[in-house]
Amino acid sequence: MSFESQIIKSRPFFNKQQIRRLQKHTINNKLNYEVNKTQILNKVNKICYELKFPRCTLETSIYFYQRYYLFNKFESEYCFIVGVSCILLSSKQMETVKKINEICSVALKLRNTEAENMSNQNAKINPEVLENFKKRVIQIEQRILESCCFDYRIYYLNHGINLSESLILIGKDLKVDKEVCKLGWIICYDVLNTELILILPGFLISFVILKISSEIFQLHYKESNYESPFFDTDKYSIRKDFSDEAYFTILNMYINKFDSFEIKNYNKISLSIETFMKLKEVAGEESGISMLSEDQLDLDSYINEIRDFNIKERRYVLDSTIIENEIK
Amino acid sequence: MEYSKEKKVGEGTYAVVYLGTKQSTNRRIAIKEIKTSEFKDGLDMSAIREVKYLQELRHENIIELVDIFMAYDNLNLVLEFLPTDLERIIKDNSIIFSPSDIKSWILMTLRGVHHCHRNFILHRDLKPNNLLISPNGIIKLADFGLARAIPAAHEMLTSNVVTRWYRAPELLFGAKHYTTAVDIWSVGIIFAELMLRIPYLPGRDDIDQIDVTFRALGTPTDRDWPQVSSFSTYNKLQIYPPPSRDELRKRFIAASERALDLMIGMLMMNPFKRWSAIQCLESEYFKELPEPSDPALFASLANISND
Numbered sequence A: 001m002s003f004e005s006q007i008i009k010s011r012p013f014f015n016k017q018q019i020r021r022l023q024k025h026t027i028n029n030k031l032n033y034e035v036n037k038t039q040i041l042n043k044v045n046k047i048c049y050e051l052k053f054p055r056c057t058l059e060t061s062i063y064f065y066q067r068y069y070l071f072n073k074f075e076s077e078y079c080f081i082v083g084v085s086c087i088l089l090s091s092k093q094m095e096t097v098k099k100i101n102e103i104c105s106v107a108l109k110l111r112n113t114e115a116e117n118m119s120n121q122n123a124k125i126n127p128e129v130l131e132n133f134k135k136r137v138i139q140i141e142q143r144i145l146e147s148c149c150f151d152y153r154i155y156y157l158n159h160g161i162n163l164s165e166s167l168i169l170i171g172k173d174l175k176v177d178k179e180v181c182k183l184g185w186i187i188c189y190d191v192l193n194t195e196l197i198l199i200l201p202g203f204l205i206s207f208v209i210l211k212i213s214s215e216i217f218q219l220h221y222k223e224s225n226y227e228s229p230f231f232d233t234d235k236y237s238i239r240k241d242f243s244d245e246a247y248f249t250i251l252n253m254y255i256n257k258f259d260s261f262e263i264k265n266y267n268k269i270s271l272s273i274e275t276f277m278k279l280k281e282v283a284g285e286e287s288g289i290s291m292l293s294e295d296q297l298d299l300d301s302y303i304n305e306i307r308d309f310n311i312k313e314r315r316y317v318l319d320s321t322i323i324e325n326e327i328k
Numbered sequence B: 001m002e003y004s005k006e007k008k009v010g011e012g013t014y015a016v017v018y019l020g021t022k023q024s025t026n027r028r029i030a031i032k033e034i035k036t037s038e039f040k041d042g043l044d045m046s047a048i049r050e051v052k053y054l055q056e057l058r059h060e061n062i063i064e065l066v067d068i069f070m071a072y073d074n075l076n077l078v079l080e081f082l083p084t085d086l087e088r089i090i091k092d093n094s095i096i097f098s099p100s101d102i103k104s105w106i107l108m109t110l111r112g113v114h115h116c117h118r119n120f121i122l123h124r125d126l127k128p129n130n131l132l133i134s135p136n137g138i139i140k141l142a143d144f145g146l147a148r149a150i151p152a153a154h155e156m157l158t159s160n161v162v163t164r165w166y167r168a169p170e171l172l173f174g175a176k177h178y179t180t181a182v183d184i185w186s187v188g189i190i191f192a193e194l195m196l197r198i199p200y201l202p203g204r205d206d207i208d209q210i211d212v213t214f215r216a217l218g219t220p221t222d223r224d225w226p227q228v229s230s231f232s233t234y235n236k237l238q239i240y241p242p243p244s245r246d247e248l249r250k251r252f253i254a255a256s257e258r259a260l261d262l263m264i265g266m267l268m269m270n271p272f273k274r275w276s277a278i279q280c281l282e283s284e285y286f287k288e289l290p291e292p293s294d295p296a297l298f299a300s301l302a303n304i305s306n307d
Helices: A016-026 A030-050 A055-071 A076-093 A100-116 A127-147 A164-173 A178-191 A202-221 A240-260 A273-283 A294-299 A321-327 B045-056 B086-091 B099-118 B181-196 B206-217 B245-251 B257-266 B277-281 B295-303
Strands: A005-009 A313-317 B003-011 B015-022 B027-034 B065-071 B074-080 B131-133 B139-141
Touching (some): A016 A294, A030 A055, A030 A076, A030 A100, A055 A076, A055 A127, A055 A164, A076 A127, A164 A178, A164 A202, A178 A202, A178 A240, A202 A240, A202 A273, B003 B027, B003 B065, B045 B074, B086 B131, B086 B181, B099 B139, B131 B295, B181 B277, B245 B257
Antiparallel strands (some): A313 B065, B003 B015, B015 B027, B027 B074, B065 B074, B131 B139
16 A cells, blocks of 8 residues: 555546546456446436436436446446446435335346346345345445545536436527427437546537537428527537537437437437438538647546555545645 | 544434544544445435535535545545534523624524525524534534435425424425425524523424424414415314414513514514525614624633533
């Protein structure tokens, strides 16, 4: 053990390069991680649906899951437990609490059903199995909070991770057509599969999602029958490079894997990869958050050092003031 | 280690509190060690709420969350050191306090409550025991373990909040939706307790609390609180008349007319008519003489500490 005490300043968001650096320490096989992630997020979604959790609880669970694996080693045999632990914590954070027994029972039933291809979801769970599962779920809860540096700013609506509620607020504020908002709601769900929620706040992503939905409708109705509101980035103090990052990430997501996402089931207007390719063509040269040089990345110990959870006293702060004061 | 735990000063259901020192600055602090392993549902909601809201709130009349750290896999909240609380002062008969002192304490409490409400946070457990006093005599709201964000109109809440004696009538009726008015009621009861120096509405149990509350302040009717009779428990109630101004004057002998106005405003049965924190802070009571005492005068009270 190198230190008795360590102080870590929270960084709620990272850019893509920083995420890669962090994952280098925790994920050996990125492809395996991505495949697993899709499966787990699907299960997390099913559990949240079964427990009637609102979308914000699901969104927070998925943020937690992805955030956890920035600082903790990915081992595929444990990722289901991590996923359930993320739901438990998220239900508490979002004030939609349910008993751990209920969450774990639903999770185990789902796992058993899927594993054995059983149709009977009412099959009883062995109490001993349930107790062991609960213990393991609880053990991970605090580690998730540590991965987020106990930073509760991520739950705030204006700069937090909440996508769906932001979408509704912006939709109402800009008087966006209801059908456009509905499409936005589906895109919001698809976006949870990407790392965008680790990069940018939900409010900004929702703004861009509505802009994309609106453009899709404009494209479909050839502007004559659909009047899009003006998506003014200044109104919400949104930086152009940030909104471009979200914009192109979402377009690329659909261009690369359209059939893997929920949007393929949308039937109000016809959508395909070509729709998104067309939008990309109209948007011009791809841009986004500027890249950091390798030297800049190398100098950032935060992303290059493996988080040591064995240090006796691990302190988490939100701003530098406390650190600066102590140095003085 | 940056923090040392020197003395255990309290233990609750979900945490143990220690007095300690921040080594780099020698600052006295309190450390709340969250008992994680003992909770069958994992990390306790109170701990989550406490961190969530104290991280957001920074105000002279709200306890400061200095730091958060993990040690030996336990979550620790580092809080500012506040040696005593209002309950101890009320109970200590050797302390004589004046109307100015009461005004000062209520003013500081209301400032803290106002800061919570303007940040859309309900405290939901205001009582003298949770109004801590700093070494320089400042009152600070503490224990945010029951706090939550002001709910949206469609959200259902539990009415099982606030310590019984300080529970607002809508909570006694089991309301599933309530507002900042529940905190104002609690402050009103604390105000009454400061003037009487005994708990104002000490119900023995939840049923008795309803009786004690309405016997003292009158049973609400549909006339002053529309649809109050639609609460399921309403029909079983004994109907008491509201106290006259004169009866209140006799009960609160030392209270000025303006003090009574404020207390009545805070103890309105109808939560929609109950005064807001702003209305309370702007009340004539705080403008009339005597002026509120300088908190520095309460510094000596800080010695009435845990032992």
